[in-house]
Amino acid sequence: MTDLTMQKPSEPIDDQTETRILRAARAVFVRRGTAGARMQEIAHEAGVNQALLHYYFRTKERLADAVFRNIAGRIAPTIAVLLASDATLEQKVERFVHLYIDNVREHPFLPAYVIAELHHHPERLKSLVASARVDQDGDFVAASITPLARQVLAKLGSQLDERAANGTMRQVSPEQFLVDLVALCVIPFVVQPVLESVLGMDGDAFQLFLDERRKRLPAFILDALRP
Amino acid sequence: MTDLTMQKPSEPIDDQTETRILRAARAVFVRRGTAGARMQEIAHEAGVNQALLHYYFRTKERLADAVFRNIAGRIAPTIAVLLASDATLEQKVERFVHLYIDNVREHPFLPAYVIAELHHHPERLKSLVASARVDQDGDFVAASITPLARQVLAKLGSQLDERAANGTMRQVSPEQFLVDLVALCVIPFVVQPVLESVLGMDGDAFQLFLDERRKRLPAFILDALRP
């Protein structure tokens, strides 16, 4: 026996193995896509034996599910809370833009992962939507999504209707409005490879592009709806 | 004699098999993603033996490459030609929105595929950008992309600058403008699974959503840039 796992207590005291696996899985799934990810790579990145993945999450699919829920559950609630609040439309637009861009900026590959996952495994979103309130660990799994979304749309809708009646804004459905917001904020992260390859935009230039966007989008969106 | 070999001898009939394979590959790659696609499924969907795939395209990666080029080569040129033309900004915006939505509507899963591919295989776009002018079959492979893109941006930029000098539009860079355009058009196809799962929007409702969008986007975009 040349070498056993002699090292023990100093470092590995960190978080539970399960969350280390989840974190590694998140990284690998986002990097490679669900189908392209390898359990081996996840195990290696988590610093554990491959069999442990199956001990904690029975199959690759369940692990992928956990990762998707974990990610989706972090993004949605923050945004929903903001948009359902009593803030004015102007405040909501500006805060949304800043919140969205500032957050995604730190995880620039998340949007592409989520989009791919939505299209290749729509059942994950469906089960998430149908699923109940809170995770057993108290993890960030949003309470059932549809009512929350309807609440957001209702609030936005009433605010937009009021403005339309006022004559201070053009009529627009809350669905279109929300989709516009998301589109304009998420797009840089989606097309980043194009910006890099076709326009030769490097990392720094991309950050500047984001800064400019963060600054101009709120006025852009509000002005687009002026009557 | 149905057919003489008066011209090029290699093309006439073997074309069928190859294009059938390509079409099947396109369908399967778009449906499952590149990593999730199986050569077997492609062969089956093309109605040929699996070994034929390797006879025509040596490896899965080359096949994936061909598919990506095929798809990217169809979308980009049409749009680039429009945006680099001498049409007014108003005309360009309206035509872009209609062109984009009408075309993608017929292949609603393309955007998600392209996005995933961009992020997991950026080298495909890079080689496409670097690659030369025209396919041997006269197929829609754009002449080297970067100069075309620069041409588009230059034209758009001068038109936008003129408006800004006029005082008829707010100042905006052509890059931001172009990204706005794409964002607002492509978003419905990207978030369609969310609209379906979370808001219960079915196929018909989605088409209506697209119609409404197609109608309101041109004014939305132009008004957003009013001074």
Place this chain on the structure above:
DNA sequence: GGTCATGTTAACTATCCACTTAAACTAACT
């Protein structure tokens, strides 16, 4: 110190899957 529950590991298995091979078919041209 024995037993039990939970974690963790190395080694294994079974399947999947991209790719290969060698033979057969087809048509065109002697």
Place this chain on the structure above:
DNA sequence: AGTTAGTTTAAGTGGATAGTTAACATGACC
């Protein structure tokens, strides 16, 4: 007919990979 070149197929091969098993470790509790 015979030769040749391109095309197509059935049947593999080898390696990657998700999932299993059985043994081992560790601490808790009696």
